[in-house]
Amino acid sequence: xxxxxxxxxxxxxxxxxxxxxxxxxxxxxxxxxxxxxxxxxxxxxxxxxxxxxxxxxxxxxxxxxxxxxxxxxxxxxxxxxxxxxxxxxxxxxxxxxxxxxxxxxxxxxxxxxxxxxxxxxxxxxxxxxxxxxxxxxxxxxxxxxxxxxxxxxxxxxxxxxxxxxxxxxxxxxxxxxxxxxxxxxxxxxxxxxxxxxxxxxxxxxxxxxxxxxxxxxxxxxxxxxxxxxxxxxxxxxxxxxxxxxxxxxxxxxxxxxxxxxxxxxxxxxxxxxxxxxxxxxxxxxxxxxxxxxxxxxxxxxxxxxxxxxxxxxxxx
Amino acid sequence: xxxxxxxxxxxxxxxxxxxxxxxxxxxxxxxxxxxxxxxxxxxxxxxxxxxxxxxxxxxxxxxxxxxxxxxxxxxxxxxxxxxxxxxxxxxxxxxxxxxxxxxxxxxxxxxxxxxxxxxxxxxxxxxxxxxxxxxxxxxxxxxxxxxxxxxxxxxxxxxxxxxxxxxxxxxxxxxxxxxxxxxxxxxxxxxxxxxxxxxxxxxxxxxxxxxxxxxxxxxxxxxxxxxxxxxxxxxxxxxxxxxxxxxxxxxxxxxxxxxxxxxxxxxxxxxxxxxxxxxxxx
Numbered sequence: 062x063x064x065x066x067x068x069x070x071x072x073x074x075x076x077x078x079x080x081x082x083x084x085x086x087x088x089x090x091x092x093x094x095x096x097x098x099x100x101x102x103x104x105x106x107x108x109x110x111x112x113x114x115x116x117x118x119x120x121x122x123x124x125x126x127x128x129x130x131x132x133x134x135x136x137x138x139x140x141x142x143x144x145x146x147x148x149x150x151x152x153x154x155x156x157x158x159x160x161x162x163x164x165x166x167x168x169x170x171x172x173x174x175x176x177x178x179x180x181x182x183x184x185x186x187x188x189x190x191x192x193x194x195x196x197x198x199x200x201x202x203x204x205x206x207x208x209x210x211x212x213x214x215x216x217x218x219x220x221x222x223x224x225x226x227x228x229x230x231x232x233x234x235x236x237x238x239x240x241x242x243x244x245x246x247x248x249x250x251x252x253x254x255x256x257x258x259x260x261x262x263x264x265x266x267x268x269x270x271x272x273x274x275x276x277x278x279x280x281x282x283x284x285x286x287x288x289x290x291x292x293x294x295x296x297x298x299x300x301x302x303x304x305x306x307x308x309x310x311x312x313x314x315x316x317x318x319x320x321x322x323x324x325x326x327x328x329x330x331x332x333x334x335x336x337x338x339x340x341x342x343x344x345x346x347x348x349x350x351x352x353x354x355x356x357x358x359x360x361x362x363x364x365x366x367x368x369x370x371x372x373x374x375x376x377x
Numbered sequence: 378x379x380x381x382x383x384x385x386x387x388x389x390x391x392x393x394x395x396x397x398x399x400x401x402x403x404x405x406x407x408x409x410x411x412x413x414x415x416x417x418x419x420x421x422x423x424x425x426x427x428x429x430x431x432x433x434x435x436x437x438x439x440x441x442x443x444x445x446x447x448x449x450x451x452x453x454x455x456x457x458x459x460x461x462x463x464x465x466x467x468x469x470x471x472x473x474x475x476x477x478x479x480x481x482x483x484x485x486x487x488x489x490x491x492x493x494x495x496x497x498x499x500x501x502x503x504x505x506x507x508x509x510x511x512x513x514x515x516x517x518x519x520x521x522x523x524x525x526x527x528x529x530x531x532x533x534x535x536x537x538x539x540x541x542x543x544x545x546x547x548x549x550x551x552x553x554x555x556x557x558x559x560x561x562x563x564x565x566x567x568x569x570x571x572x573x574x575x576x577x578x579x580x581x582x583x584x585x586x587x588x589x590x591x592x593x594x595x596x597x598x599x600x601x602x603x604x605x606x607x608x609x610x611x612x613x614x615x616x617x618x619x620x621x622x623x624x625x626x627x628x629x630x631x632x633x634x635x636x637x638x639x640x641x642x643x644x645x646x647x648x649x650x651x652x653x654x655x656x657x658x659x
Contacts, residue, residue, distance in 0.1 A: 072498075079499050087511045191392075198647065202639040204591055206598050206614050207632035210621060218624050225622060313506040317595050321618075331507075332599050335514040343514040350507045358502055 065366065073359040080351040085126050087347075088340045129344075138345040143337050148345045151330060156349070158229065159319070159326035163311045165242060166249040171304055174254040178261025183288045185266050194262070200255035205314055209248045209321040216244060227322040245322045249314050253307050260303040264296050298368030305361030312354045393648040400644035407638055410454055411461045420448040422455040423606050431617075431625035443627055444617050452613060453631060460609040460635075463524055464589040470528030471535050471585055476578060478532075479539025480566045483547050493536065500533035506595060513601045523602055527589050534588075538581050542574040580649045587642035594635050610635045 100108055113119050117128070132139060138148035177197075181190045200208075217225035227241040268274065269292060277291050278284075316328040323329070331346035333339075410417065419439065420426055427442040434441040440449040482490040512526040546552060547570065555569045594611030596602035603609045608616060613631035620627045 076499050076502050080503065083503075084511060087515050089515075198643055199636075199640050202587060202591075202643040203636045204594060204598075204611075204632060204639070206595075206611075207629070207636050210614065210618070210628050210632055213621055214624070214626075214629065218622055309504070312504045313595075316506050316510075317598060320599055331510060332601070335510050335601055338514060340514060343511060347507050347511045351503055354504045354507075355502055 066363075069359065069362055069366070073355055076355050077352060080355065081130060081348060082126070084344050084347045084351070085129065088344055089122060133345075133348070139341040141334075141342050142339045143334075148342055151342065152327070152345065152349070154231065155325060155327045155330045158324065159315055159328065161238075162242065162245060162249070162315060162319070162324065162326060163308075165246045166253060166311060166314075167308050169246065170250040170253040171257065171308070173250070174257035174307075175261055175300065175304070177254065178258040179265060179288060179293070181258065181262040182265035182269065182292075183285060185262070185269075190262075193258075197255045197259050197262075200251055201259055203252070205248055205252055205317040206321055208251050209244070209318060212244050212248055213321070225322075227324045229325065245318050245324055248318050248321070249311065252314060253311065256310065257303060257307045260307075261300060264299050264303065265292055268292050268296055298365040301364035301368060302361045305357050305364065309354050309357035309361070312350050312357075396644040397648035400641040400648065403637055403641035404645070407457055407461065407634070411458045414454055414458045418451040418454045420451040422451040423447065431620040431623060431627055440630055441625070441627060443613075444620060449617075449627055449630065452608060453610075453634065456608055456610045456613050456631060457634065459603060459607060460590060460594065460611075461638075463520060463593055463603075463609065464527075464586055466524045467527035467589045467593065468531065468582060468586045470524065471531035471589070472578070472582055474528065475532035475535025475537075476539045477566065479536040480543045480570050480574070481562070482536070482540045483543025484552075484562070484565050484570065486544075490540075494540070497533040497536045500530070501537070505530045505592060509592065509596050510599075510601065513596065518596075518601050518604060520603065523593055523596065527592050530592070531585050531589060535578075535581060535585060539574065539578065542577055543570050546570050546573045576649075580646055583642050583649075584646045587639040587646075590635060590639055590642075 100112060117125060120128075129139070136149050138152065140147055141151060144151070177193065181193050181197075184190045213225045216223045223244055224241055225244075227245050229238060229241050233241065265288065269288070274287060274291060277287050282291070315326060316332065318324070319326045319328040320332060327346055327349065331343060331350070334342035334346065425446045426448045427446040430442065430444050430446055432442040432446065440453065443449045443452060478493055482493045508530055509526050512522060516522045552565070552569050555565060560569070590610075593602055594609065594614075597609050597611030598615050600615055603612045605612070605616065610631040614628045617625070617627035617631075
């Protein structure tokens with residue numbers, strides 16, 4: 062059992078390391094280098110050389126990579142090429158904003174989706190299940206920017222109920238923040254709920270075909286008890302896995318949603334940095350996003366592991 | 378359990394047929410539009426048909442004008458060509474790369490399999506849109522970069538599916554017989570194993586195509602994909618987004634087109650019943 066845990070943690074660590082390498086190399090392979098990109102068309106050979114020395118680009122790549130890693134461990138991410146401010150300053154508020162958005166979505170979407178998925182499994186084949194299945198299939202294949210733009214059109218432009226942009230500010234009070242967050246959170250919630258509910262239904266209905274469920278049914282156990290007690294205990298692990306996978310999906314979801322609503326989060330920062338080719342900021346954001354993703358996937362595996370005695374004993 | 382109730386099996390089959398038909402009709406429609414493109418476009422997609430941005434639908438422009446006064450319908454048709462061509466190219470690349478390597482890993486297992494599988498594990502544990510953003514930051518945005526990145530990003534998923542499908546086949550007698558005959562590797566991959574995994578791989582292709590459309594549209598929506606004056610569907614949503622505050626429907630139509638195609642592809646995949654439910658589009 063501990064061997065499995067250690068192996069899984071080692072794998073996550075290795076993935077994080079490879080990610081840092083990929084992010085670093087990814088930004089190295091560009092034609093020219095950061096100094097040329099930063100100076101653009103105003104570059105003269107002298108100014109490029111001066112900036113190279115200033116940024117330490119004249120040192121060999123492996124040395125710079127190690128220096129970059131060591132800096133990150135001390136929360137020193139380097140400086141932005143465009144604003145010249147330390148990246149850790151840029152990040153702090155953005156990270157908090159994105160965490161708020163993703164956290165609020167998780168809190169709403171997960172219970173909603175699990176409930177919906179279980180009800181669909183409970184009444185599988187019935188009218189509720191059939192209608193919900195179609196809606197859920199459609200929503201899980203719909204791009205966020207359709208849901209987001211339609212939401213803005215109705216609730217902000219036509220009805221004037223909510224603001225169209227979520228340009229939040231640390232001075233916002235709770236109600237103001239909640240109003241601003243409502244549309245972005247609702248957009249993300251719809252997509253994530255659809256995906257989790259869909260997978261929950263699939264997981265539970267697969268289980269309902271097993272003999273012990275048939276036994277319980279033949280014994281006269283009511284259907285709701287079969288689903289919510291007999292089945293649920295056995296799918297807790299896979300369901301936790303499904304939830305964590307989809308919470309990890311939020312990493313991608315926020316990128317588009319923050320752009321639609323002009324929300325000042327990490328994703329917005331990263332997209333702006335990509336546009337300006339501000340590579341140190343791109344590196345920092347990419348590393349944080351990938352790190353969050355890897356940790357969530359790790360959490361998914363660990364939860365599945367703790368809920369499943371078969372995995373626990375077979376690989377231990 | 379539900380399968381034991383009378384009538385459900387038949388009904389299920391009926392629903393599958395409907396899903397398959399609706400999905401195929403919608404996808405077929407867009408493919409036709411993409412193929413016929415220049416012949417069905419009412420105007421040149423870059424020509425101005427109205428002096429007003431976002432002028433409403435009328436006989437001159439059936440879906441109204443875009444943010445510069447160009448015909449939205451013609452731009453949508455042109456966008457259909459770009460979107461579908463790019464997504465097809467990326468998915469083909471993903472399948473050529475991931476499919477071939479996946480079957481190779483299944484046949485050769487051992488060190489080749491171990492290395493390729495770990496590589497796929499790492500690639501699968503990265504959020505795809507972030508990989509796309511880093512690639513665009515480093516290489517700049519062009520159609521070639523977009524197709525190459527989307528192809529690489531989805532190859533890891535195809536690899537896993539192809540490897541799993543292949544491992545079920547390589548233990549069968551006819552493969553062992555071929556191995557005993559001393560067949561060469563290319564024949565083993567394309568002659569023995571591939572024909573037996575073709576249908577599930579084709580289904581995977583449809584699913585992967587819908588992911589590729591969402592991925593590339595998202596990048597274009599962020600302004601990092603196809604560059605103006607050309608625009609795919611995601612780009613059309615982006616460039617017309619400013620009309621939303623005035624109530625213009627211009628950004629909604631291209632977004633609807635994306636949703637129509639991706640939902641239809643998912644209907645087809647579901648009807649063929651080959652979805653691996655762990656597959657997310659992230």
